[in-house]
Amino acid sequence: MISPDRFSNWLAWRFGSIALLPVAFVVALTAPTQSQVSSGTALEVIADIQEADARTGIVTARGNVQINYPARDLQATSDQAQYFSNERRLVLTGNVYILQEGNSIRGETIVYQIDRGLFVAQPKPNRQVESIYLIPEGTEAPKPTPPALPPVQP
Template sequence: MKPSYPLPQFPLHRFGLALMLPFALVGAIAFPNQLQTATAQTSGQTSGENRPLTIRSDVQEYDAKTQVVTARGNVQLLYPARQIQATSAQAQYFSKERRIVLSGNVYILQQGGNSIKGETVTYLIDEGRFVAQPRTGRQVESTYIVNDNDLNQATAPAPPTGNFRRSN
């Protein structure tokens, strides 16, 4: 089942080649030491495997002192290790705190069809938890795919089994 709100598609001609590169690739050239720390922290894995977090946007900035990446304009976030893709107006990746803050018309889609829409959504990487906030006077919208087969099995009475004797 497809979600009722598919991710917006952005024409590739709007992005230059340099803007299409993931921030990790750009960071590897300009900030190799900071990137190694940020990439290792992003994984959330104990096996030592690094997992990519790709952010595409019109403009990106990296603050070496705070180790914060800020992306603005037509932001697209892909985090395959957590099966997350998102769009927003702005994204900030706080590598020290291991959190991502998306703001401005945020739409997050997880594989399987679960989704969240809101004005600001914070993703706490280590906890695997989203905290969504609406625009003033509005609400956050979440869609969860529920497997009715599991629900029916949990609420249906168990069929009789074994030999039964009538008691008098």
């Protein structure tokens, strides 16, 4: 497998600073080995059009974007996605839907900070974002016990 640095250099040489890529492109979150790609630690992006800027390290996908990131049990769809490799940040815009471990979130723009596992969602103007969280049975917080009353003195 070609390293991300060699791939970026090849893109810059072949297409200039911005390259149109085929329909599917696997973004390397770290320099992946073949076993990492096959075991699912890579982030797969499928879209109508994809561009990679070798200078800035930004990959942009537009049109019917589908993302699969098995390492985080994450799947997403949107109109556009940008992966900022230097910050390890994924910005999804336009009809965003993310599903992770059974939990879901919808919004107009969602920023996913990969290293922090943090999602920040923004709605369309005058709208709201929607999240659905699964809460496992039996994990409710224990009910507080009422304080003991002092013994009654006769």
